[in-house]
Amino acid sequence: MRILTVIQGKYGQRILQNLNLNGPKNWEIKSWTAPLRLPPIIENPEEFLPQKLPQTDLLLSLGESTGVAELIPDLVKMSGAKAVIAPIDDRGYLPAGLKNQIKKYLEELGVDSVFPLPFCSLIQKSSKNEYIKEFARYFGKPRLIVVSNQGRIQKITLEREAPCGSTRFLKEKLIGLRIEDAEEKAGLFHHYYPCMASRKIEERFGDSILHSSANITKLAVKWALAPHLLP
Structure with a gap:
């Protein structure tokens, strides 16, 4: 599968690095770095787009401004993308109204899209598109398998991990912990990574x-630990 990641700063760079290090070897991952400064409303996209982009199956939009989100339809046209994943880890990057506009425009182009909120909520059932499903086999909502020994975590296998790499960080921190302590510690380690999602309260879920x-x-940790907890 060919993936084109659109990044702008540290948020996207960290995800891209994790995909390159831990994604399937047969994935062909390319990237384009968008300008750091983009106007809130882009009237002439060609002023900010590259002259050429690699052809791709899946466009992964990891911008850190509404400007990058506005460029998604043009990026799709240039790259020939057949699917788009545009995660919402910060509403400032992709407000609800803009998301709806982009989704409608992509539908008119015949391109499937998902907007997971947060990115680590993505699962294969999020879309019927083959490229989105393939991506979500490996990255999205964490799914772990735990092996324990004498009440402590001995080994963790990642069936699916958060795109940012936090699940691998968590895995290393949980090894050796007591089973009964691991769930609560998981939340702390998640923040320590650190998580770069927005701290603002979402009206959608309070x-x-x-x-x-x-x-x-x-x-995810709770479900993985469940078989190891005493009734």
């Missing part, structure tokens, strides 16, 4: 995206 992401991590 909590911050940051806290929602931490809860996803804790729940």
Whole structure:
């Protein structure tokens, strides 16, 4: 699968690095770095777009401004992308109204898209598109398998990990901990990584995206630990 990642700063760079290090070897991952400064409303996209982009199957939009989000339709046209993943880890990067506009425009182009909020909530059932499903096999909502010995975590296998790399960080921190302590510690380690999601309260669910992401991590650990807890 060919993936084109669009990055702008540290948020996207960290995700790109994790994909390159831990993604399937047969994935072909390319990137384009968008300008750091983009106007809030882009009237002439060609002023900010590169002359050429590699052809791709999946466009991964990891910008840190509304300007990058506005460029998504043009990036799709240039790259021939057949699917788009544009995570919402900060509403400042992709407000709800703009997301709806982009999704509608992509539908008119015949391009599937998902906007996971947060990115680590993505699962294969999030889309029927083959490229989005393939990506979500490996990256998205964490899924772990724990092996324990004498009440402590001995080994952790990652079936699916958070795109940012936090699950691997968490894995190393949890090894050796007592089973009964691991779930609570998981939330702390998630923040220590650190999580770069927004701290602002979302009206949609009355909590911050940051806290929602931490809860996803804790729940993944809880499910992995369940077979090892005494009734």
